[in-house]
Amino acid sequence: MGISQYIKVIGRGKDGARAITREQATDLFGQVLDGGVTDLETGAFCLAMRIKGETPEEMAGFLDAAHARLQRVPDNGLTTVVLPSYNGARKLPVLTPLLAMLLARHGVPVLVHGTATEDKRVFASSVFAELGIAPSHGVPSLAAGGLAFAPTEVLSPGLKRLLDVRRAVGLRNPAHSLVKLMNPCAGRAFIVSSYTHPEYALSMAATFALIGAHAMLLRGTEGEPVADARRIPQMAVFHDGAAHTVQPAQEGPLVSLPELPATVDAASTARYIRAVLDGALPVPTPIALQVEHILREMQRQPALETTLAQEVTTP
Secondary structure (H helix, E strand, O other), X not given: OOOHHHHHHHOOHHHHOOOOOHHHHHHHHHHHHOOOOOHHHHHHHHHHHHHHOOOHHHHHHHHXXXXXHOOOEOOOOXXXXXXXXXXXXXXXXXXXHHHHXXXXXXXXXXXXXXXXXXXXXXXXXXXXXXXXXXXXXXXXXXXXXXXXXXXXXXXXXXXXXXXXXXXXXXXXXXXXXXXXXXXXXXXXXXEEEEEOOHHHHHHHHHHHHHHOOOEEEEEEHHHOOOEOOOOOOOEEEEEOOEEEEEEOOOOOOOOOOOOOOOOOOHHHHHHHHHHHHOOOOOOOHHHHHHHHHHHHHHOOOHHHHHHHHOOOOOO
């Protein structure tokens, strides 16, 4: 079929481009994920959307297409916390594995998914490897307290191919936002999503509202879904798409800083995480608060209510 008819609409530059409908976006993105279009068309789509930007309706359509093709994590009768990890560490250690392991300790099933999107950053997969947690080679099945890291290609080879386009053209594309919004679970999930720039907070919130998401949105550490260990960010939770703020942002100058690794390499980050988990170092306050808010959301699940009720104040 091809997607040239859509590129003609979205590819007319900043002022001339027009949005497409949710149904059209579903068709377009489905063809891209299925590999049914040429590399030239894929590149044109990526560049056109980078210039135009996605509307919430378009992103909802892209999600519809992705969800229809995902290898879904089986329904375990619980709400799985999903941590999309795609940004990695540049200046600060990537502490997404710490967040995941703290949550799993409280009996929450946790799925981390991601892939390396740049060559010069340290990604959660490398930290997990240092901690002895290997990536899943197939779609994981999670019980209460289970933790798995699923590479993107396990869930969707098409999404992995689209994310890799960045290595060729040097620019992000809709897949980089989509992976932070998607639900890879066949059952209930609580998506913990993050943004790097304020404009993405608005567009991501609008998409969550449109699709009726159950999610948390915060400005994470360099785009990772874990709170910055140095300063408490605002945290918003979405129930069926309706947002409310559960944690205001910390105001004013910082009076103290947590003890963090001096370097961001995987081995140093893993040693720090082990020290926190062993109690030799405290959990940074912003991350402790994030864990608390997530656990409160998990209390909505009857199966976890008893075990979490006593733990929610001690993340």
